[in-house]
Amino acid sequence: MEAYLSEWLALMVRWFHVIAGVAWIGASFYFIWLDNHLREPPEWKKQEGIKGDLWAIHGGGVYEVAKYKLGPKKMPKELHWFKWEAYSTLLSGLALLFVVYYMGSPGYLIDPAKADISMGAGIAIGLGTLIGVTALYEALIRSPLADNGKAFGLALFAILLVVDWGLFQVFSGRGAFIHVGAVIGTIMVANVFLGIVPSQWALVNALNEGREPDEKVERLAALAKLRSTHNNYLTLPIIFIMISNHYPMLYGHPHGWAILAAIGFITAFTRHYFNLKHRDIHRPSILLASSIMTVTLIWIVAPTPTTSASTDSAAVSDETVTQIVETHCVACHAETPTQPGFQSAPAGIKLDNLSLLADHNGKVRQAAVDTHYMPLGNMTGMTEEERELLGIWLSEQ
Ligand code: HEC
Structure with missing residues (x-):
């Protein structure tokens, strides 16, 4: 509440x-x-001390604006x-x-x-x-x-x-x-x-x-x-x-x-x-x-595309990725978040299962692989290696 x-x-x-x-x-x-x-006003307005004159039409009527020196x-x-x-x-x-x-x-x-x-x-x-x-x-x-x-x-x-x-x-x-x-x-x-x-x-x-x-x-x-x-x-x-x-x-x-x-x-x-x-x-x-x-x-x-060169290019298993997302994301990004202070999945991104993760492929890559913006404040201490594994899994989808 x-x-x-x-x-x-x-x-x-x-x-x-x-x-x-x-x-x-x-x-x-x-x-x-x-x-x-503002345009130069006619002589009689100048006499009054007006230095600029403007006419405009808006909302169905004509406005006369005068600016004094x-x-x-x-x-x-x-x-x-x-x-x-x-x-x-x-x-x-x-x-x-x-x-x-x-x-x-x-x-x-x-x-x-x-x-x-x-x-x-x-x-x-x-x-x-x-x-x-x-x-x-x-x-x-x-x-x-x-x-x-x-x-x-x-x-x-x-x-x-x-x-x-x-x-x-x-x-x-x-x-x-x-x-x-x-x-x-x-x-x-x-x-x-x-x-x-x-x-x-x-x-x-x-x-x-x-x-x-x-x-x-x-x-x-x-x-x-x-x-x-x-x-x-x-x-x-x-x-x-x-x-x-x-x-x-x-x-x-x-x-x-x-x-x-x-x-x-x-x-x-x-x-x-x-x-x-x-x-x-x-x-x-x-x-x-x-x-x-x-x-x-x-x-x-522009982000440089992550390649799997530095890690074993062997495919990353679904279990590994599920583990990563469960540890680092779902406290907030779930149908019902468990992280205190979160009422609903932030930015509408729910990551309860792998098909949802794949649906948000581009955004997840950007937030957690290309940048370190997620997890928020890296509260869960996500490592470089985990980011790389997540990136490889995403590029295989
Ligand atoms: C502590 C809570 C928390 C955790 C943990 C967390 N997020 Fe987020 N996430 C947020 C919040 C809050 C936003 C919305 C931020 C905003 O308004 O810009 C967000 C936004 C996002 C977005 C949308 C970014 C955009 O483009 O608007 C993505 C994608 C995302 N998170 C992915 C992840 C992934 C992947 C993980 C795990 C690796 C993760 N988040 C972990 C809180 C969290």
């Missing part, structure tokens, strides 16, 4: 997190699109802010991190073959990284480095690369991926909370008090713009990380950290293409380069 209820809890939190994330990133995409499509002379009674989308995405994301990785099966986070740490140590490393890296980012964006956008971008990529590599040394591949995502998400929300929203307050306060925004307000606005540009480039990588936990071929790969770094780079670069395109600068070469990099990555990461 407890496992059943915690499944529901995880489902509800995940559902909420996805909705909040869609609302946040959707709003962020919309405003970037808006900014990039700073703000109208008199602030409207109702001004919409977009911040709870970001905050609720972070809060639900942290809740999900706890439910799935810190309170769920240790195998999601800890891989004893890499680092045999306790759950407490894992949580401390995970949360410590989130806080530490966000603090580092905050220190940097308040330093002179923020005056050089390109150098800052490179520094940010280098920091994330170190975090990615470091976490991959101590956590399971999946645990490392999700923590890199959580670090990026925390930086993005800090950008909203500590930079963008305060700069907007400074502007609103100045306008409300009838003051011309001074240098300080302008400096805050420039930094807010830089923060929002970072968030923009981080959106595609973070969405990738959110869905990557369905793909053990990536995070279960021995060089999973490098794959993540490459995909992070390619997706941010692709985002660059769209940012330029919105400004009517067309650089198809970026898309071409991204495609070439993606195909190269797919090719490099």
Whole structure:
């Protein structure tokens, strides 16, 4: 019953997190699109302090959008802010991190073959990284480095690369991926909370008090713009990380950290293409380069087919494989799992008998032979030899 209820809890939190994330990133995409499509307004609007004009049709009606250089002379009674989308995405994301990785099966986070740490140590490393890296980012964006956008971008990529590599040394591949995502998400929300929203307050306060925004307000606005540009480039990588936990071929790969770094780079670069395109600068070469990099990555990461050369190429008996699967898999992958915390066969994969095992041939090979992703956290201590025997049996099916 407890496992059943915690499944529901995880489902509800995940559902909420996805909705909040869609609302946040959707709003962020919309405003970037808006900014990039503003056109010069007619003279009478300019007189009012409007610097950009846009017309759109949606949901059966025409919208007229006007962007002020700073703000109208008199602030409207109702001004919409977009911040709870970001905050609720972070809060639900942290809740999900706890439910799935810190309170769920240790195998999601800890891989004893890499680092045999306790759950407490894992949580401390995970949360410590989130806080530490966000603090580092905050220190940097308040330093002179923020005056050089390109150098800052490179520094940010280098920091994330170190975090990615470091976490991959101590956590399971999946645990490392999700923590890199959580670090990026925390930086993005800090950008909203500590930079963008305060700069907007400074502007609103100045306008409300009838003051011309001074240098300080302008400096805050420039930094807010830089923060929002970072968030923009981080959106595609973070969405990738959110869905990557369905793909053990990536995070279960021995060089999973490098794959993540490459995909992070390619997706941010692709985002660059769209940012330029919105400004009517067309650089198809970026898309071409991204495609070439993606195909190269797919090719490099491809699993090398296991051959039976190193073991006796004699056929592996059904008994041997039954023994392996019973020892290492069926506690979880069964009609009724016996492993505490598992309500039903994970990923819908049941391995109660050999014909079921053969049905899932490709996936099983990928999870337990080509990568060490299964058994989860190698809880049962499956050996290389057993993986090889399983691989041989599978290739004979
Ligand atoms: C401690 C429990 C546990 C054990 C033991 C275990 N698994 Fe899994 N397995 C899981 C969980 C949990 C998932 C789902 C992971 C996810 O959501 O990505 C999973 C997913 C899978 C998948 C699907 C991967 C995919 O592509 O989505 C396969 C295949 C698999 N396991 C095979 C095996 C094999 C083969 C063994 C034995 C060698 C094994 N597992 C042992 C818990 C376990």
